[in-house]
Amino acid sequence: MATITLSVNFSGGLETLFANRTAHTVSIPARVPVDAALWDTWPAAPESAGAPDADAVTMKPADMAYLLHHLRTRVLTARPELFLEHGTVRPGILALINDADWELEGEGAALLHDEDEVVFISTLHGG
Amino acid sequence: MPPKTCALCSSARAILKRPKTGQQICKDCFFYVFETEVHNTITEAQLFKPGDRVAIGASGGKDSTVLAHVMKTLNDRYNYGLELLLLSIDEGITGYRDDSLETVKRNQEQYDMSLKILSYDELYGWTMDAIVAQIGKKNNCTFCGVFRRQALDRGAAILNVDHIVTGHNADDIAETVLMNIMRGDIARLGRCTSICTQGEDTIKRSKPFKYAYEKEIVMYAYFKKLDYFSTECIYSPDAYRGHARAFLKDLEAARPSAIIDIIHSGEAFEIKEVVKATQKIQQTCKRCGYMSSNELCKACTLLEGLERGMANAGVTDRARKKMDAEGPAPENLRIIPFFQQPAAPHRTDISIADTST
Numbered sequence: 377m378a379t380i381t382l383s384v385n386f387s388g389g390l391e392t393l394f395a396n397r398t399a400h401t402v403s404i405p406a407r408v409p410v411d412a413a414l415w416d417t418w419p420a421a422p423e424s425a426g427a428p429d430a431d432a433v434t435m436k437p438a439d440m441a442y443l444l445h446h447l448r449t450r451v452l453t454a455r456p457e458l459f460l461e462h463g464t465v466r467p468g469i470l471a472l473i474n475d476a477d478w479e480l481e482g483e484g485a486a487l488l489h490d491e492d493e494v495v496f497i498s499t500l501h502g503g
Numbered sequence: 504m505p506p507k508t509c510a511l512c513s514s515a516r517a518i519l520k521r522p523k524t525g526q527q528i529c530k531d532c533f534f535y536v537f538e539t540e541v542h543n544t545i546t547e548a549q550l551f552k553p554g555d556r557v558a559i560g561a562s563g564g565k566d567s568t569v570l571a572h573v574m575k576t577l578n579d580r581y582n583y584g585l586e587l588l589l590l591s592i593d594e595g596i597t598g599y600r601d602d603s604l605e606t607v608k609r610n611q612e613q614y615d616m617s618l619k620i621l622s623y624d625e626l627y628g629w630t631m632d633a634i635v636a637q638i639g640k641k642n643n644c645t646f647c648g649v650f651r652r653q654a655l656d657r658g659a660a661i662l663n664v665d666h667i668v669t670g671h672n673a674d675d676i677a678e679t680v681l682m683n684i685m686r687g688d689i690a691r692l693g694r695c696t697s698i699c700t701q702g703e704d705t706i707k708r709s710k711p712f713k714y715a716y717e718k719e720i721v722m723y724a725y726f727k728k729l730d731y732f733s734t735e736c737i738y739s740p741d742a743y744r745g746h747a748r749a750f751l752k753d754l755e756a757a758r759p760s761a762i763i764d765i766i767h768s769g770e771a772f773e774i775k776e777v778v779k780a781t782q783k784i785q786q787t788c789k790r791c792g793y794m795s796s797n798e799l800c801k802a803c804t805l806l807e808g809l810e811r812g813m814a815n816a817g818v819t820d821r822a823r824k825k826m827d828a829e830g831p832a833p834e835n836l837r838i839i840p841f842f843q844q845p846a847a848p849h850r851t852d853i854s855i856a857d858t859s860t
Contacts, residue, residue, distance in 0.1 A: 387733070388565070388721065388733045389733045389734060389735060466752075467749075467752035467753055467755060467756040468717075468748075468752045470718060470721060470722065470725075472518075472725075475518060475726075476506075476516070476517065476518045476519075477518060477519045477520050477722070479520040480507050480517055480518075480519075480520050480527055495725075497721055497725060498733070499565075499717045499718060499720075499721045500748070500752075
């Protein structure tokens with residue numbers, strides 16, 4: 377299965393939720409199920425019980441919504457409620473894709489490509 | 504999706520969606536509009552005069568770091584003729600303020616400004632670490648807030664400056680408007696949106712980032728690669744402000760103009776004279792000479808409570824009466840050095856106004 381590799385950076389205090397590390401390299405599937413309910417078990421080993429039949433699942437290219445899910449379930453080490461809320465980043469957290477505001481790219485719907493750089497900055501800390 | 508082009512220059516790739524306007528703009532146009540808006544805020548409010556010595560209240564955090572950068576940029580670009588200095592307060596919080604002060608020291612070199620660090624320890628004889636060790640985490644923000652305000656004024660007096668600028672941004676001010684409404688503090692509601700405050704005899708204080716969104720301040724720091732420190736204070740933060748902040752951020756997510764709209768609402772309130780009349784007349788503290796609405800200023804009351812082991816005396820009226828009932832302050836009580844307001848320095852009466860229009 378094809379994967380894409382992303383550079384993901386956390387700053388502004390967010391790094392404390394990700395093992396106190398600013399820079400992460402993250403690999404995710406190039407294509408993911410459209411149905412977010414399947415993400416928890418994706419990518420599933422073909423022989424595992426109850427795994428969705430890969431041929432029957434409708435797929436889409438990996439996007440920011442999938443990356444957020446991936447970061448929360450596989451990278452985050454503490455207090456998920458300080459990172460995500462209602463399926464998106466908590467208000468006050470800025471996200472950039474290749475140094476551009478993700479609000480310009482459709483936020484969760486923004487598509488990701490191999491070697492993209494994603495940055496999350498919390499504005500909620502200190503003054 | 505093809506890259507979006509800048510709504511202002513129509514050539515470069517857009518990198519930011521402005522929360523205030525929804526415009527999509529490129530990096531250079533962003534720097535230009537952000538700086539120009541701060542310049543307009545400064546000139547419209549006529550904050551400075553040529554020759555003013557201005558202290559930038561610097562914590563090492565994002566707002567004051569960006570403020571130092573922008574003040575230096577504008578002072579050079581528009582010939583404000585200001586002498587800029589950095590003033591930092593060391594509250595004595597190990598693992599928090601000591602680290603952030605390292606950031607300020609780097610800023611001092613980067614911006615070539617002199618830096619004064621004034622500590623709670625030298626001024627009050629107590630660090631926040633020592634205060635929290637005595638009183639616990641509850642109410643410690645009261646001590647810190649009162650002590651910081653006075654420390655900034657005293658630091659400014661030591662530096663003989665005319666003016667202190669702080670990094671309070673639009674989000675902070677909108678939050679304060681909401682908090683004052685929710686607390687029914689109408690007198691504060693009436694003045695919390697003022698860009699510049701000046702007591703009877705204190706140094707002018709102003710907020711050049713009054714209309715600058717936090718999002719843009721953080722984006723500015725990111726794209727300029729400014730060096731700032733971002734860690735939450737290790738002692739319990741102001742819970743009430745935290746709620747107001749979360750509420751405001753939710754509003755902003757739904758409608759980004761909410762922040763500036765709330766500030767405008769705050770500015771438009773007309774406060775009845777009867778409310779203004781209930782404010783106590785300002786006097787000077789009989790013990791330390793700082794401005795006060797009572798015989799003793801808040802900092803002296805808090806300090807006396809700490810010294811006498813009755814720390815709540817400065818927090819609640821009941822505890823204050825209890826301390827008074829135990830007799831007057833002992834003779835050997837540690838007190839804050841007497842506050843000497845600097846003599847008014849030479850001034851010209853010309854304000855810096857925008858001459859380009």
